[in-house]
Amino acid sequence: MTIGLTHVLVLSCVLAVGGILTILLKRNAIGILVGVELILNAAALNFVAAGRFPPAGRPPVLDGDVAAMFLIFIAAAEAAVALAVFLSFYNNHSSVDVESGSLLKESQANATD
Amino acid sequence: MTALAFYFLAGVTLASVGCVVFCKSIVRVCMGLLGALLAVAGLFLLMNAELLAAIQILIYAGGTLILIIFGVMLSRDSPMHRIPSHKSDFRWAIIICGIILPALILSVVMLGKSSESPPTVAPGLIAPSPALPSEQDNRTIGKLLVVDYLVAFELAGVLLLVVMIGAAYLARGPNFKSIKTPAPAGGRGSP
Numbered sequence: 001m002t003i004g005l006t007h008v009l010v011l012s013c014v015l016a017v018g019g020i021l022t023i024l025l026k027r028n029a030i031g032i033l034v035g036v037e038l039i040l041n042a043a044a045l046n047f048v049a050a051g052r053f054p055p056a057g058r059p060p061v062l063d064g065d066v067a068a069m070f071l072i073f074i075a076a077a078e079a080a081v082a083l084a085v086f087l088s089f090y091n092n093h094s095s096v097d098v099e100s101g102s103l104l105k106e107s108q109a110n111a112t113d
Numbered sequence: 114m115t116a117l118a119f120y121f122l123a124g125v126t127l128a129s130v131g132c133v134v135f136c137k138s139i140v141r142v143c144m145g146l147l148g149a150l151l152a153v154a155g156l157f158l159l160m161n162a163e164l165l166a167a168i169q170i171l172i173y174a175g176g177t178l179i180l181i182i183f184g185v186m187l188s189r190d191s192p193m194h195r196i197p198s199h200k201s202d203f204r205w206a207i208i209i210c211g212i213i214l215p216a217l218i219l220s221v222v223m224l225g226k227s228s229e230s231p232p233t234v235a236p237g238l239i240a241p242s243p244a245l246p247s248e249q250d251n252r253t254i255g256k257l258l259v260v261d262y263l264v265a266f267e268l269a270g271v272l273l274l275v276v277m278i279g280a281a282y283l284a285r286g287p288n289f290k291s292i293k294t295p296a297p298a299g300g301r302g303s304p
Contacts, residue, residue, distance in 0.1 A: 003119045006225035008156070011123050013217040015149070017210050018130035024206035028139055030184055034146045037177065038133065041153050044169075052160045062250060065165050066257045072172050073269045077276040079177045083184040084283035090188040 005053035008045060015042035029086050029096040033079060040075045044068040118159055125152040139185050143178065150174045164251050 015038055022035030051064020086096055093100045129152060132145030150173045157166035258266050 003116050004225065006221060007119065007123075008160075009221040009225070010218055011126060011156075013214065013221060015126060015130060015153075017214040017217065018134055020213065021134045021206055021210050022142075024209065025134065025202055026142075027202075030139055030181060030188070031142050033181060033184075034133060034142050037146060037173075037181075038130065038149060041150065041173070044165075045153055045156060048157060048160055048162050048165060052162065062253050062257060063261075065162055065250075065254055066262055068162075068165055069168060069254075069258075070262075070265060070269055072168055073273065076172055076177050076180075077272055079180055080276050080280045081283070083180055084280035086184055087187060087284045096188045 005049055008049040008053070012042040012045040012049070015039075015045065027097050027099055029089065029098050030083075032098065033082050033086075036082075037075060037079065040071060040078075044071045047071065115159060119156070122152050122155045122159065125155075140182075143182055143185065146181070147174055147178055150178065161250070164254060 019035045019038030019042065022038060023032050026032050026035065045068075047064040047068040049064070051061050051067075054060050089101060090096055126149055129145045129148030133142050133149065136142050136145060150169060154166045154169040154174070157163075157169060
């Protein structure tokens, strides 16, 4: 049995749903970021597989690789900004529990107390 | 052989995703992410995308994951500290994913069945495709980057610069003192 596009797509479905589950379950902000990274990785896998397994009768193309490369760049940028926001949040709330950030005003209330 | 390698990598990916989803300790979650990233890099290798596998390991596993672990270390008194999730969160998550996952897999399988009149055999997985020799891949990707996708490439560079400045500004500590040059006596705009 040969491995085709469908096998890779099913695997990336599982990866993406694992990411969604992580985002829904974790209350730690860094855990949520990890879930986002899983989803982005599933997208990169889809891009590469779509380029490398062309429809019958066509040569494979490398545009999917380039798209996946851009996706990795953007994921790195997103992680950097998200972690900077988390550090700023931690400085205000002494926690990265997302439920402690339900009110934006809370940090000012804490500062005045 | 490639099928065996694929199923092995798929198993590693699934185990890592399970670790990410169900582990409570944030450090174990990060290690699970590392396993998933390395397994996906192995899948890239299996699809003959060597350059992308190297980029995945260097930037993702070597850069982004280290950044996340630094975030864990900087934002915790004890790295093993746990934030438990609610039971109601768990129930809703299971319901939502129980709908999404079968729908996604069903659509993918139906798409595969409808589109492959001859089975879509991977040229890359069986042997390097004659139309696309593996050693020419990198050259082709380089040409694509600076010819077809030049604007996106430049925009990615600008994005990374902006992100670097913005992240450094956002992550400044509470005791950060901004370095300001003393304002001239006449205020802004005076000659």
